[in-house]
Amino acid sequence: xxxxxxxxxxxxxxxxxxxxxxxxxxxxxxxxxxxxxxxxxxxxxxxxxxxxxxxxxxxxxxxxxxxxxxxxxxxxxxxxxxxxxxxxxxxxxx
Numbered sequence: 001x002x003x004x005x006x007x008x009x010x011x012x013x014x015x016x017x018x019x020x021x022x023x024x025x026x027x028x029x030x031x032x033x034x035x036x037x038x039x040x041x042x043x044x045x046x047x048x049x050x051x052x053x054x055x056x057x058x059x060x061x062x063x064x065x066x067x068x069x070x071x072x073x074x075x076x077x078x079x080x081x082x083x084x085x086x087x088x089x090x091x092x093x094x
Contacts, residue, residue: 009088018085021046022078029087039082048081 016029021042028039040050058066070076077083 013088014086015089016087018087020083020085021048022081022083027085038084042082046081049079 014032016031017035017038018027018029019039020027021044023046024042024044026042026044028043030039038050039048041048071084
């Protein structure tokens with residue numbers, strides 16, 4: 001038997017943005033309220049390629065769609081040297 005678990009969250013529920021280094025697995029968490037720019041390198045100085053995340057002039061919605069597609073692409077994650085995770089509180093069950 002296969003079980004599937006899905007969780008639907010809104011952007012307002014995101015608490016922190018987490019950057020994880022592919023090389024050393026170090027994670028850096030930035031609270032959403034303080035998140036004004038991403039990290040450009042691993043705290044332990046492993047190389048990250050962040051300039052490939054540049055989004056051409058686009059509407060906010062189109063830029064979001066392109067960003068989600070790139071950040072979720074395993075090839076992009078491998079080439080960039082990091083991955084981005086979103087941390088949020090589990091919803092309360094009634």
